[in-house]
Amino acid sequence: MTQTTINRYGAIASEIYDIDKPDFALPDTRFHLARFESFGRPILEPACGSGRTLIPFLKAGHDMAGFDPSPDMLDRCRTRCAEEGFAPELAQARYEDFGFSRTFGAVLVPVGSFTLIDDFAVAMDVLRRFHAALEPGGVLVIDLQGLGFLASNSIDRRRWTAPSGDLLTCEGTRSVTDWFRQRAESVYRYERWRDGRLIETEIDIMAQRFWGLDEFRMALEAAGFCSVSVVGNYDRSRGLRGSDRTWTFEALRA
Ligand SMILES: C[S@@+](CC[C@H](N)C(=O)[O-])C[C@H]1O[C@@H](n2cnc3c(N)ncnc32)[C@H](O)[C@@H]1O
Numbered sequence: 001m002t003q004t005t006i007n008r009y010g011a012i013a014s015e016i017y018d019i020d021k022p023d024f025a026l027p028d029t030r031f032h033l034a035r036f037e038s039f040g041r042p043i044l045e046p047a048c049g050s051g052r053t054l055i056p057f058l059k060a061g062h063d064m065a066g067f068d069p070s071p072d073m074l075d076r077c078r079t080r081c082a083e084e085g086f087a088p089e090l091a092q093a094r095y096e097d098f099g100f101s102r103t104f105g106a107v108l109v110p111v112g113s114f115t116l117i118d119d120f121a122v123a124m125d126v127l128r129r130f131h132a133a134l135e136p137g138g139v140l141v142i143d144l145q146g147l148g149f150l151a152s153n154s155i156d157r158r159r160w161t162a163p164s165g166d167l168l169t170c171e172g173t174r175s176v177t178d179w180f181r182q183r184a185e186s187v188y189r190y191e192r193w194r195d196g197r198l199i200e201t202e203i204d205i206m207a208q209r210f211w212g213l214d215e216f217r218m219a220l221e222a223a224g225f226c227s228v229s230v231v232g233n234y235d236r237s238r239g240l241r242g243s244d245r246t247w248t249f250e251a252l253r254a
Contacts, residue, residue, distance in 0.1 A: 007116045009070035010202045012190035016168050018050050019160045028110045028143060029056050031234040041105020044133060046095055047113040050076035058086045065089040067098045095126040103135045112145040118183050118207040127223035134253040140225060142249045150184055150210045167193040183209045216249060225251035
């Protein structure tokens with residue numbers, strides 16, 4: 001298997017992403033917008049995808065930059081930004097190799113995209129790269145799906161009708177659960193059907209590494225961050241619960 005087939009977000013997957021997750025359909029965007037209200041410093045969104053987070057932040061007046069390795073996701077992001085009258089700095093890059101000529105007041109990685117780094121040592125390097133990308137006093141905010149996701153191996157089978165009338169389907173099946181490396185792989189098959197005929201198929205491997213709560217706290221500290229805090233399920237009004245599906249970590253570059 002070549003590296004390029006992993007977490008690829010190709011054309012059908014990207015089209016589905018935008019149909020399945022319109023802006024503000026998930027609770028993360030309002031939560032992060034509230035966190036960064038009146039922030040006034042530039043924000044970098046790694047793995048910005050098609051702009052589901054980046055564009056509401058631009059509309060709220062933030063100075064945003066983003067990167068993503070998927071040409072399909074990035075094209076969608078550029079087109080959507082242009083339609084809204086924005087031209088943010090967007091780069092085709094990976095967590096492992098991104099580089100900008102300026103530093104940022106914040107790095108924001110919403111909706112669990114950090115779990116797409118499926119190796120511990122690589123993830124530690126990326127946290128150090130985030131640290132270096134921040135101005136002194138800058139803040140890192142990362143949403144993570146909890147370790148419990150490693151145990152879930154139900155089949156993900158869904159379908160959508162695209163605005164063009166095409167039927168888009170996806171079927172994701174867990175193929176690897178590696179408890180030693182806290183890593184899971186699922187094989188995703190995406191299909192495009194038109195007038196009852198299958199006209200396009202994409203196979204993508206989704207590989208993720210899931211983190212323990214204290215493990216990620218310690219990882220942030222080992223990468224040089226301080227003042228680590230965690231919120232469960234985007235709800236600041238209460239403490240963490242064992243049933244929380246999402247943890248939002250916040251940490252400072254001193
Ligand atoms: C779940 S989407 C999130 C998109 C966007 N951040 C949002 O809030 O909707 C995950 C994104 O991670 C990107 N991705 C996958 N592997 C990556 C890597 N190694 N480095 C950076 N981004 C990656 C994908 O191309 C995809 O756009």
